Amino acid sequence: KVLPDAGLAMVPVVSYDYESGNSTSAVQLLGIDLKNRDLTKLGKIAHGFDARRADLIGGNVVSISQRELVTADISNPMSPKVLADVSLAWPANRVVELGSRMEI
Numbered sequence: 001k002v003l004p005d006a007g008l009a010m011v012p013v014v015s016y017d018y019e020s021g022n023s024t025s026a027v028q029l030l031g032i033d034l035k036n037r038d039l040t041k042l043g044k045i046a047h048g049f050d051a052r053r054a055d056l057i058g059g060n061v062v063s064i065s066q067r068e069l070v071t072a073d074i075s076n077p078m079s080p081k082v083l084a085d086v087s088l089a090w091p092a093n094r095v096v097e098l099g100s101r102m103e104i
Contacts, residue, residue: 012051042077
């Protein structure tokens with residue numbers, strides 16, 4: 001998700017450590033400065049499953065994987081703070097804001 005007005009991009013990433021055999025999933029935040037054509041690596045929002053989509057709702061990032069919904073405060077984008085991590089009972093592919101609530 002690219003949000004040029006917010007100067008932000010959110011990219012789902014999976015990294016793999018060949019030595020340990022462990023993988024990690026996250027949403028990588030990137031700062032975007034279109035005027036100076038600059039891209040800056042910011043913090044990550046960890047996911048227990050492969051993140052699929054993310055969006056900015058209010059001042060928070062809401063990201064979703066097939067089995068998990070994560071909300072994070074990004075007031076300090078270098079160190080996002082997870083506010084909630086909810087396991088989903090069935091696979092989901094998107095979150096839609098409906099007034100003051102979210103629908104999956």
